[in-house]
Each structure stands twice: as C-alpha cells, then as structure tokens.
Amino acid sequence: MRYQVLGTTQATRPDGTPVPVGGARLRALLTLLALRAGRAVPSAVLVDEVWAGEPPADATGALQALVGRLRRTLGADAVTSAEGGYRLAADPDDVDLHRFDRLAADGLRALDGGDPAKAAHALDEALALWRGPALADLPDPGACAARWEARRLEVRRARLTAALALGEAAAALPDLTALCEAHPLDEPLQALRLRALAATGRPAEALAAYGDLRRHLADTLGTDPGPVLRAVHADLLRGDADPHGAGPHGAVTPPVPRSGAR
Numbered sequence: 359m360r361y362q363v364l365g366t367t368q369a370t371r372p373d374g375t376p377v378p379v380g381g382a383r384l385r386a387l388l389t390l391l392a393l394r395a396g397r398a399v400p401s402a403v404l405v406d407e408v409w410a411g412e413p414p415a416d417a418t419g420a421l422q423a424l425v426g427r428l429r430r431t432l433g434a435d436a437v438t439s440a441e442g443g444y445r446l447a448a449d450p451d452d453v454d455l456h457r458f459d460r461l462a463a464d465g466l467r468a469l470d471g472g473d474p475a476k477a478a479h480a481l482d483e484a485l486a487l488w489r490g491p492a493l494a495d496l497p498d499p500g501a502c503a504a505r506w507e508a509r510r511l512e513v514r515r516a517r518l519t520a521a522l523a524l525g526e527a528a529a530a531l532p533d534l535t536a537l538c539e540a541h542p543l544d545e546p547l548q549a550l551r552l553r554a555l556a557a558t559g560r561p562a563e564a565l566a567a568y569g570d571l572r573r574h575l576a577d578t579l580g581t582d583p584g585p586v587l588r589a590v591h592a593d594l595l596r597g598d599a600d601p602h603g604a605g606p607h608g609a610v611t612p613p614v615p616r617s618g619a620r
Contacts, residue, residue: 359432361392361446362454364506365489369432379431383408385495387424391437391446392453393493393502398440410497454487455506461487462513469516474523481517485510511537515547522550527557542574545583549590556594565594 359377362368367385369377379385386408391399405417414420425444429437438445450456465480492506493499514537521530534551541547548571555564568583568591575581583591 359436359448360452360454361388361395361448362487362489363389363392363495364454364458364487364492365494367392367495377432379428381427382495382497383424384427384431386497387428388432388446389493389495391444392448393455395446395448395450395453395456398443398445400441400443402443404443407496407498455492458484458487458513459509462509462516465513465520466516469520469523474520478517478520478524481513481520484513485517511541511544515544515550518547518550518554522554522557527554530554531558542571543578545587549586552587552590552594561594561597565591568594 359372360370362370367379367389369379369388371377379388387404390404390407393399401418401421405413405421408421408424409417425437436447438447451460461480461484465477465484468474468477468480488510491499491503492510493503496503514533518530518534518537521527531551531554534547534554538544538548538551548567552564552568555561555567568587571587572583575583582588
C-alpha cells in the first residue's frame, strides 16, 4: 500500500487503485500514522491531534473504534497495536512525504557536489509528489506542515539553481518571478532571479530590480541587502553575473524533520 499526505490524505494499492478513506477523523488518523510510518504513535498523541485537543468522554473507546474503521478500510494488518499506541505497517518510502524527503536530500547533495543534471532529475521527482498543502487533513497542521512547506520551498529554489547552472535561465525565469513575488524577503531566491535576468540579456532590469529590493528591505525590515544579494549586485556592476555562481540553495531555510519526525 502507498500513502499520500502531501495534499489530501489518500491511500492506493500496489496496482495504483485508490482506496477510499472516508471521514475527516479517519483521514486525520491515517495522516498521523503515516507521518511515523513503521513506528508506534502513542494513543494519547493520536487522541489529542485527531480530536484537536477536545477528546470525547470515552477517548480510548473512540480511538479504538476509529482504528477498527481504518483496518476495515486498509486491511486488517495495515495498522497494528504497539507500545501503548498504534503503528502503520509500512516502510517510510511507502509514504510520499518521506519519499519526497529522500529524493530532496539526494538532489541537494548532487547540487552541492557540482552535478546539476543529476540534481534536477531527483528534485523534479521530489516536487512531483506534491498535490496540495502538506498534511491538509490534520485538524491543526500547524508548525509541522509549515516545516514541510519550507522544505518544499528549499527544493524549488534548488531546482531553479540547477536550471541556471544548466543554462536554462529563460525557462526558469517565469517560475522564479512568481516565487519571488510570493516570497519577497527570500534573499537567495531574489538573487537567483537577478542572475536569471542577467543571463537572459536583461542586466539593466536586474540592476533596477536590485534597487527595488534594497528599498523594500529597508522599508520592511530596516536592513540592507545581505551578502548574497550584495555579491550579485557587485557582479552585475562588473557585467559578470554568472548563473553558475547562483549561491546557496537553502541559506534561509529552517531545519526540517527527518523521515518519520513531526
């Protein structure tokens, strides 16, 4: 069985046939178990998160009933009792979130190792797993979902870095522009856009964009551009904004959970 939590929670059989998982609480339970695929999740954690901090009077009985429904949906052996809780009988790679994290790590290593083509392949595979907001069926996705969304942004930034290194600045520019509009304070991302503009024969536009960024940072944060942006600006003034020197792919991304962590 395969499980998807990068979007609405879904389950599919090995042949690709979808398994309907009906009911918001049932999908929330499956999401929580999939996050720690192959590991026990304490009953108290499941109750607290499935019922969003407002458990029913008979929380133990309600959870047992919900687990029973999930077993009838997925198969009797899909969820086992373990160590004061329940465990999804699956390998981490059976869950799209953990598969994404593995492919992302492979791609980032390849990019750091100077192989943008290999990086692009792994990062494309990783990003293709996303179908919507992470952990969409949790009642309160909170900080956990935010960390995975930050990881996704890091991977998108890295993929665009690979594109510039491969001489694909023109193709990358529309995505870069849209991402920069959505994340105006992400300086490494903004630096990539400036380099892409220069690489597509628009250095004057890149210099104007740098000026806009400098004013925006001053007005919003009261700060000057950081070292990544300043380095790009210096290169632009010299006429040497090499897209291969695109800078760090994840300099402002916070730590993210490893497979199975929340």
